[in-house]
Amino acid sequence: xxxxxxxxxxxxxxxxxxxxxxxxxxxxxxxxxxxxxxxxxxxxxxxxxxxxxxxxxxxxxxxxxxxxxxxxxxxxxxxxxxxxxxxxxxxxxxxxxxxxxxxxxxx
Amino acid sequence: xxxxxxxxxxxxxxxxxxxxxxxxxxxxxxxxxxxxxxxxxxxxxxxxxxxxxxxxxxxxxxxxxxxxxxxxxxxxxxxxxxxxxxxxxxxxxxxxxxxxxxxxxxxxxxxxxxxxxx
Numbered sequence: 227x228x229x230x231x232x233x234x235x236x237x238x239x240x241x242x243x244x245x246x247x248x249x250x251x252x253x254x255x256x257x258x259x260x261x262x263x264x265x266x267x268x269x270x271x272x273x274x275x276x277x278x279x280x281x282x283x284x285x286x287x288x289x290x291x292x293x294x295x296x297x298x299x300x301x302x303x304x305x306x307x308x309x310x311x312x313x314x315x316x317x318x319x320x321x322x323x324x325x326x327x328x329x330x331x332x333x
Numbered sequence: 334x335x336x337x338x339x340x341x342x343x344x345x346x347x348x349x350x351x352x353x354x355x356x357x358x359x360x361x362x363x364x365x366x367x368x369x370x371x372x373x374x375x376x377x378x379x380x381x382x383x384x385x386x387x388x389x390x391x392x393x394x395x396x397x398x399x400x401x402x403x404x405x406x407x408x409x410x411x412x413x414x415x416x417x418x419x420x421x422x423x424x425x426x427x428x429x430x431x432x433x434x435x436x437x438x439x440x441x442x443x444x445x446x447x448x449x450x451x
Contacts, residue, residue, distance in 0.1 A: 322380040
């Protein structure tokens with residue numbers, strides 16, 4: 227199985243900060259990576275697909291980059307509604323695997 | 334608009350089985366595969382498997398291979414996930430999620446809490 231190592235596991239930041247979350251794959255997954263945001267008690271919501279494409283309706287402060295084995299999600303200027311948990315997902319081969327998650331908290 | 338509506342919460346005893354449903358609307362049901370993902374309390378997301386609603390073929394994570402059965406009913410645009418031999422570690426929220434055009438997961442159901450307790 228492909229392991230997805232996500233870091234950091236938690237992050238404390240302030241409104242207006244720029245934050246970056248990283249996912250590393252244990253083998254080449256091309257750009258078959260998505261980023262998801264999950265708020266407590268809710269289903270995950272896709273933010274980024276194909277590593278760097280913004281899902282329709284998602285604010286442009288979210289961006290993704292990377293290919294192969296290293297990927298990043300960047301939020302350029304944190305807003306209050308962005309405090310949530312973020313997951314990466316590789317979908318190049320079964321079984322699909324998620325990163326462990328990054329909990330983004332208000333400083 | 335695409336909607337995935339799941340069945341309600343369940344409480345089961347260890348050793349029992351549970352069957353969760355996911356009713357799709359707003360798109361052509363047989364044109365998109367459906368995933369199942371679960372999330373134990375306070376934990377991350379875990380992919381369980383996928384079903385092709387058109388032909389019924391499935392692909393399961395090895396961890397669940399012996400205990401899970403995913404089926405579909407095209408007449409009602411509903412997919413089902415049945416998990417047997419339940420144990421306390423199966424307590425989780427179970428989600429269905431549609432496979433997107435790029436083979437990831439785009440639309441998600443609201444989740445179904447399954448509690449396994451004696």
